[in-house]
Amino acid sequence: MENSKIIIGYLVYLPIVIILTIYVSKMLFKNGKYFMLDIFKGQEDIALATNKLFEIGFYLINIGWALLILKISYHSASEMSSQTLIEILSKKIGGFSIYLGVMLFINLFFFFRGRRKSKQSLKKVTKTPVYDVRDEQ
């Protein structure tokens, strides 16, 4: 079996990556619920629905990317040593972990941005009636 090391690599890589993605997106959107409730000013049904949609998108993007970078290509006459396997796996898993971290920070940035925007529009709404009353007086 000349390719057995590569298959072992896949068998190590896939569970780690999928469990990591599921855990991160579970945590992200468990905490993101509070941001969503803030953004939609306590309208719970629409906040939870948006949260769920974001979560599905997060799953799709990340698992898709994980599968896309799965392929291990190794061209050499000698069989792959376990050291090479560890190094290739570390490159893939480490790279995916950094990628996931960056995705998480991007999502966090969107949450903050949405929260700020909704606060700004809230201020505008509360200010306008005050000016109207003054004009009438």
Place this chain on the structure above:
Amino acid sequence: MNYNILTYSIYLPIIAVIMVKVGWMFYTHGEIFLMHLYKNDDTIVKPINNLLLIGYYLTNLGYAIITLAFWEQVNNLPQMLNTLSEHLGIIIIGLAVLHYNNVLCLNYLVKSKHSKK
């Protein structure tokens, strides 16, 4: 079992313990700063802090793991100790620089918040 694999199996637990401990300390002590920044709004501080912790773990452990791929060949015991200390040192110094940077940023934010009032 060659020296490279031995080095990896020493390196990974050490770096994991250091990173998890440091991250946990940032998590518990940074919460007080965040509480200051968000006017003790508990519902929003906890999620922010959790997400920052997870992001910290992902990026840092990812970096620590990815350095394995670019490790030089290790042939004997002294060389193993040398490379081990070198790689651990780089990562710990990097953590320290990031940490001071973070403290400065938080300090700046808290100060600017106070001066606004």
